[in-house]
Amino acid sequence: MAQHSLTSSQKHGTLQTIQPNSISTTDPHDIRHMLSSPRYSKSSYYRILRFTATDSLVTTRDKEKVSRMRRIFGSYFNATYVARMEPLILDCGIIRIMRIWDQAIKEDGGKINYCETFNLATFSIISRLVFGEEEIRVHKNSSGGQMDTVRWMSKATTYMCFRAVLQLLPPWIFHLVTMPWDHYCREVSDYVDQCIRKRQLSNKSQSDLLQALVDSLKPQDNGTPLLSRDEVLAESFLLLIGGIDPTAYTMVWTIHLLLLYPEHLQKVQTELRHKFPPEKDQLLTFSQLRNQVPYLEACIYESMRLVTVPCVQIPRTCPVGKVSLQGREFAEGTTVFANIWGSHHSPLNWDDPERFSPRRFLDDPRAKHSVFAFGHGLRLCMGKHLAMMNMVTILANLLRSYNIKSPVDYSHTGPEIKGAGDIPKLMPMSQFVSAKPKYPERDCQLIVSRYKDEKKNNNN
Ligand code: HEM
Numbered sequence: 155m156a157q158h159s160l161t162s163s164q165k166h167g168t169l170q171t172i173q174p175n176s177i178s179t180t181d182p183h184d185i186r187h188m189l190s191s192p193r194y195s196k197s198s199y200y201r202i203l204r205f206t207a208t209d210s211l212v213t214t215r216d217k218e219k220v221s222r223m224r225r226i227f228g229s230y231f232n233a234t235y236v237a238r239m240e241p242l243i244l245d246c247g248i249i250r251i252m253r254i255w256d257q258a259i260k261e262d263g264g265k266i267n268y269c270e271t272f273n274l275a276t277f278s279i280i281s282r283l284v285f286g287e288e289e290i291r292v293h294k295n296s297s298g299g300q301m302d303t304v305r306w307m308s309k310a311t312t313y314m315c316f317r318a319v320l321q322l323l324p325p326w327i328f329h330l331v332t333m334p335w336d337h338y339c340r341e342v343s344d345y346v347d348q349c350i351r352k353r354q355l356s357n358k359s360q361s362d363l364l365q366a367l368v369d370s371l372k373p374q375d376n377g378t379p380l381l382s383r384d385e386v387l388a389e390s391f392l393l394l395i396g397g398i399d400p401t402a403y404t405m406v407w408t409i410h411l412l413l414l415y416p417e418h419l420q421k422v423q424t425e426l427r428h429k430f431p432p433e434k435d436q437l438l439t440f441s442q443l444r445n446q447v448p449y450l451e452a453c454i455y456e457s458m459r460l461v462t463v464p465c466v467q468i469p470r471t472c473p474v475g476k477v478s479l480q481g482r483e484f485a486e487g488t489t490v491f492a493n494i495w496g497s498h499h500s501p502l503n504w505d506d507p508e509r510f511s512p513r514r515f516l517d518d519p520r521a522k523h524s525v526f527a528f529g530h531g532l533r534l535c536m537g538k539h540l541a542m543m544n545m546v547t548i549l550a551n552l553l554r555s556y557n558i559k560s561p562v563d564y565s566h567t568g569p570e571i572k573g574a575g576d577i578p579k580l581m582p583m584s585q586f587v588s589a590k591p592k593y594p595e596r597d598c599q600l601i602v603s604r605y606k607d608e609k610k611n612n613n614n
Pocket of ligand 1: 212213224392393400404468526527532534536538540541
């Protein structure tokens, strides 16, 4: 969908009519304007992300509810609170990955699958932050079998993404198709409910996202809680769905792109190893890394530009009274899609847009303002700090401590396999809600080794 709209925008200009009452824009100025203006509201398309009886922050179009929710959750997503979550994030993220990679080095010549490791780490982090459960629990599934938390959440979130898209079908077909899997929604909400009760009973406050849910249920001075139990459940679904895939797959694409462009991989590793010599074994924290690894940050931004994981377009509805975009007037109720993918790939906005070129963010720091992977303006992603902390700490620690290379028998993907414009070809991608590798088992294998050990061997 995203690629089709890009080709079409290149043919017909940045603003185009896609249906009688819908337009789409790839112009960064238009996108910034409409996403930061309170006059435009979220369009009714967001209903497909509704998994419970009540609207969540992401689906609601009620302005009062939006500002109430963003006020309540804002203090749990700001840089200070996120910093308090860091020990948990390190433990479930980078420490867990390093354990897996070290074991693979010992037992399997360092062969790992980075799509699997990033998914596992992000699942573990979000599961710990939202469920408050560090250990992997075994769940009973509907057929009486057993599943661990990671597999169970993976199945549940995959189902929810499918369910979101299927909502575009007529209601009776939708219910027929989704009925056999609907137990996932019930199981997730029962589990969240159980975790909330456990935390309430323990009476111990912790720095995580479950605490945000528990605190919002506490009665205020007027005797009523900030949120109802249904609203809290709706929010927990949003955190689970929104928190996992985009973070995991942005890291997957960043590693893939660094493998396709080894000159940038080398520059990132030189930056990290020069500033934080790996001989000193300690783990790098986000507070040490913040503003210290501009090359790595530029690579993450460039990866989000080139392969924007939430690859759907962002829809808004034109307000009462006409609005004008690029000199054309649009009536109240017109849907305007911010075509993020098209904007990120347009030669009008970026030089040589199909090439992975992190330097564009170092040469012009303002370029970041034209990357809309986290949305923009009033409804900017609430988890942006958390996601950046996850991605920077995980990628920095890995690329500093390990050498990475593709398996020797990889002849189908690599820097020398070129596509149009003599640009290294990306691995095949599926663009169903999120941009994911189409064949992760085949294409995301990696051989890893400890930099320190290789250096020692080379010196001997
Ligand atoms: C690389 C990782 C991530 C990306 C690329 C991303 C992207 C986005 C995008 C595009 C939106 C929609 C903006 C709109 O509709 O206008 C959004 C909204 C949101 N995201 Fe994220 N997200 C990421 C990680 C996270 C994480 C880790 C969390 C929390 C655990 C989170 C929580 C939210 C919430 C609560 C909203 C709704 C904000 C609102 O509607 O006001 N996101 N995100």
